[in-house]
Amino acid sequence: MKIQELTLYTSNIERQAEFYSQVLGLEIVKKSPKNVSFNIGNTLLHFELNNSATPYHFAINIPANKEVEAFQWLKCRLTILKDDQDEIIDFRAWNAKAIYFYDPDKNILELIARKNLKNESEQNFGPEQFLEISEIGVPTRNIESEFSILKDAMRIEIYDGGFGNFCAIGDENGLFICIDREHKKWYPTNDRAFASDFELVLQENGKQYHVEFKNESLKVTSLSLHNTNKN
DSSP: OEEEEEEEEESOHHHHHHIIIIISOOOEEEEETTEEEEEETTEEEEEEEOTTOOOOEEEEEEOTTOHHHHHHHHHTTSOEEOBTTBSSEEEGGGTEEEEEEEOTTOOEEEEEEEGGGOOOOOSOOSGGGOOEEEEEEEEESOHHHHHHHHHHHHOOOEEEEOSSSEEEEEETTEEEEEEETTTOOBTTTTBOOOOOOEEEEEEETTEEEEEEEETTEEEEEEOHHHHHHHO
């Protein structure tokens, strides 16, 4: 699953524009008083103005061999979020290592080096090594219902977890991280998980889909038929 575009909401466009462009060094694709967009590797990230926006969790894939360089690069620019004393988190079950930090909206961002992808790089670490957005958090009261919506529309499967408190749906290039927001908080900070609205465009099995999370429910629309007719 490839997340091609992700739209999140923010109460402060200028503050987010400054952080993502100046602190993380990402290219601003377009900007207005009501929105700003950045290239994150193969994903286009949009922030749109909404004064009642609440925080998100999302993750960005980096090359499989770059977690230490990424940590050193980030630590010069911002505060790393720890799990006890650990600043680089070892997810042995996923064969991955990750680093967490906040943006100005208290969104929890994660850079994750997934060893199974075997996408090593010999280049020095920098913003050009942000490969793609690979996770978006979906806090809900009914994980099984959200999985059924995704499964029925796109035939995607569970990567890890189940219908209790945690379920990762998709694959290592793109995952919906569903959690029971009444019983689980975001790792590693224990921040409250808000059912924050978002939209995204993804590609799965050669087809393109629009996914909207609104009022704590997912909706999936196929874009492939539209694109086929257009061509």
